[in-house]
Amino acid sequence: MNLTERDQNHLWHPYTQHKTSKPPIAITKGKGALLWDENDKEYIDAIASWWVNPFGHSNTFIADAIYKQLTTLEHVLFGGFTHEPAVVLAEKLVEILPKNQQKLFFSDNGSTAVEVAIKVALQYFFNKGEKKTTIIAFENAFHGDTFAAMAASGISFFTDAFQGMLIDVVRIPVPIKGQEEASINALRDALKNNNCTGFIFEPLVQGAAGMVMYESESLDKLIKICEENKVLTIADEVMTGFGKTGRTFACDYLTEKPDMMCLSKALTGGTIPMAITTFTSAIFDAFYDEDINKALFHGHTFTANPTGCAAALASLALLQTNDMQGHIARVNKSHLAFQKHIKSHPKVTTTRVLGVIFALEIKTESSASYYGTLRNKLYDFFIENGVILRPVGNIVYILPPYIITDEQLQKVYQVVEKALEIV
């Protein structure tokens, strides 16, 4: 039996209906933007393995840092103890985060980073003797799969089975072109009941919704309104962080700054699961008290794992090289050229580019469902052609590792263009 067959005996995969899905492809090695399966077929990883891998697979610079840390101090509990990788990582991140972000809390993944932010938003008011329980979020948001994160997410079939068991969320339209006013009005309406504690959003790009993009000016307005109404703002940069939008953080495009930020995915260059939620000093101060009950009683066993921190430090060092910044600019330029070429294609309705993110929408008769027939047909076509892309309904997006070569990128574009002929 090969790996794919043995997998079927015991393994349960994410977002997978095992009865109708094809068996998974067994990957045996990766290098740069390439992956190889157990039959030695080569694939271009054009979505950076769910957006985690900017610097390429099996990166030896990060691997060396991990090895060095593993053989110095692999792990120590973070309750009552600390260590150099966490301290240095915090110092380095504070240098590049928006100036108001001063306190960092570690967890393990994007969902837990969001979970922490939402719990903090709720307890912040509780600690001040106010009971506020409603979160504001965008339509079609994705913030993760744990309970609070899931509640904030608006992609309905992810959450249908759990309706009635989730925290209160008011949903407002995303301020895409033409919807800016509607979004602002909906926010003002939501704020009329005085129960709102926080507003969570994916800044500038809604990843899981299909790389839906909106302008920073609109987000600035929404943040400002929240500020005026003493509602905490949470920028979920789990997808957008560390260069994806062309700047280190999507929030770098903003004039207003959020009260909290959630980081994960590319934080460790796609090597070790780790996440960080960051806060203003004012938020930290609301938990700082003689009273133990005002502390944040949240933690995870592997909080601030030193090996993860070492991987994050190496990743950050790579991101900050001129070389890597050059790659980000090169991929962006290449996307813009492809956009120019493809945008008037008869089967394409819209295209969008920000940083290393490219998306196009395919003209369809009826609205295409998230995991529908069109999506599956496209996915299979891409896999057959050796390119890993996961369309969302009728949206095809590309979010490659920054180090993808021009030749590989051209192949991805060609396969996307060819796919337009089969739909």
Ligand SMILES: *Cc1c(COP(=O)(O)O)cnc(C)c1O
């Ligand atoms: C992926 C993602 C999450 C969830 O992260 P996990 O590590 O999968 O739990 C949360 N928010 C955004 C914006 C994401 O893209």
